[in-house]
Amino acid sequence: MKVNPELEIVEELAKQILVAARTAPKAKGVDDLVFGLITDPEEREKLAQEMEKIAEEKGAAFKFFKRDADNVRNSDAVILISLNFNKPLGLDCGICGFRCEELVKQEKSSLDFDGPVCGIKLLDMGIALGSAVAKAKDLCVDNRIMYTVGVAAKRLNLIKGTVIMGIPLSVKGKNIYFDRPPVK
Template identity: 40%
Template sequence: MIINERNDRKNRVLAAAGQMMTAARTAPKAKGSDIIEVAIVEGEDLEILSTEMKRLGQIKNRPGLLRDAENILRGQCVMLIGVRPMPMGLNCGHCGFQSCQEKTADVPCAFNSIDVGIAVGSACATAADLRLDTRVMYSAGIAAQRLGILPGCRTVQGIAISASSKSPFFDRG
């Protein structure tokens, strides 16, 4: 059997994305609380995500969202990392309130956002080790939240993933 890389690229990227998911899951988290959710979007669902990004770009008059919507279609998949809101009860004040009790429900616990950032960093580091091209996109995360892809999650970030001769996510104009 002969396996040509061009014919098997998507399978290889999805397998590598699985390793990125593991890196995100095992990333350090505040107080050891595992409140992140991780998913891969590909195929028809990637088209749906792109369409929602375009819709948001038009509504908000944000050309960057329109650009990102096209960019994700040039890759093989998008990883989503989000957090289920849970105040850590540390009364640290990082969220802008004196205590967790004073914090309003619509304001995320700073440690929840930090957890997402650490998970994104771990996933991207794994991608770099595997020589994948990535781009962190808040725009994909916002669209995913609107679509309910990670139910109950806030602060969702997207990571566009590609394996090609040149990254489709940079020199974007």
């Protein structure tokens, strides 16, 4: 008899979740998304430690990085969804604050992510994130989109990209991503 065999399938479920993200609609059919999957506990620990380091560097207002680091430690897997922005779509829509030809000339920020980026490409990323968490819900896998995971993943160069978000996954008796302790 196997005890708690449901934990053996988390990686396969994560791959199904990534299929939902990959097949989400993209503007003009241009897919600039890159996906990653962390299942190794040591890799999750390294990510969590980086999140804690960021919390210390950024100060009191960013203590939530530590809370999220504990969530990463207690997760069964972590999905990374990255926008690898190369060029705008040529729509001159102004969402980013510029015409497309002006956007590419802008100096990149040295903040958590490398903005500015095309607003339409960020919408594509958002739709993919939404598709991923909807699929996770359908599969009864607890999850939460976390900016904090993406910041740490970018710092560790875990995945190529301009903007990165993380989706920790958990298969436990209680959803670890909600009713979390307050940030102290």
